[in-house]
Amino acid sequence: MDPCPFxxxxxxxxxxxxxxxxxPARSVVHPSSSQCFCxxxxxxxxxxxxxxxxxxxESHDGPLQTLAATFNLSKSDLEKLANKFPFTSAKLCLKVSIYTGRRGTNCGVNSGRLLGKVSVPLDLAGTxxxxxxxHRGWIAVGKEAKGSSAQFHLIVKAEPDPRFVFQFDNEPECSPQVFQIQGNIRQPVFTCKWRSDATFC
Known part of the structure; x- marks a missing residue:
């Protein structure tokens, strides 16, 4: 049986x-001396x-090649996202909110200060x-004048990640049975029965 599409x-x-x-204003902490997160x-x-x-x-160094977040989408997830706006022209978007300051909360209040938001349109058909x-590159964020605003860099991409999906049935501790799943099809691949009077050395 073929793997499930992911x-x-x-x-x-x-x-x-x-x-x-x-x-710079005295009350403003520049990101170079504090943490930033999104x-x-x-x-x-x-x-x-x-x-x-x-x-x-003024640096000419490029962004570090690091992975920040991953979303694993099954076929049902893709269908759900595709049907999110069935009767409108709105598009599915990945939304990123950028903050300056430390992560977490202080007395129940978020300690980070919102710098700006970025939306990346997604078309997952065929992925x-x-x-x-x-998206690959820089995006202007914040409310400053053009040319002096903050710049946020990111890469957003989708890749096929097919997987074999298995499921236990019955009572695994007594008579485990393993099925391979693909959509609504369940194919048994392993069955075993334990004897209640079996003696183990």
Whole structure:
């Protein structure tokens, strides 16, 4: 039996550039001296959090090749996401919220300060059979004037990730039976029965 179709949606190579003001306010903590992080959200999936490395604006170094978040999509997940906007022109998007400051909460209040949000449109059709890159590069974030806003780098891509799916049936501790699953098809691949009066040395 063939493996079940799965798609791995990954987000990586995160980086942040923020221009340094000529006369920075005393109350503002620049990201170069504090932590930055982001929250990555895909509909119907738990929010994932990742650290965002800071790169100096004048630096010519590229973002580090690191994986920040992964969403493993089954066939049913893909169908659910595809039917999210059946009667509108709206598109499925991966949403990223970028924060400056430390992760976590302080007295029940989020300690990070929201810097900006990024939305990457997704079209997952056909990704079960071929990879697709939805975004690769820098995006302006924040409310500053054009040319002086913060820059956020990320790569969002989907790749086929077929898997064999197995399921236990009956009572595993007494008479385990293993089925290979593909859609609504269940094919037995292993069966074993234990004797209640068996003696083990």
């Amino acid at each position: 798609v791995r949606l990954s987000v990586g190579n995160l980086a942040l550039k923020i221009p340094v003001a000529s006369k 929250k990555i959200k895909l509909k119907h999936f738990p929010i994932q959090t990742a650290v965002v490395p800071y790169i100096l604006p 079960e059979s071929k990879p697709c890159v939805f």
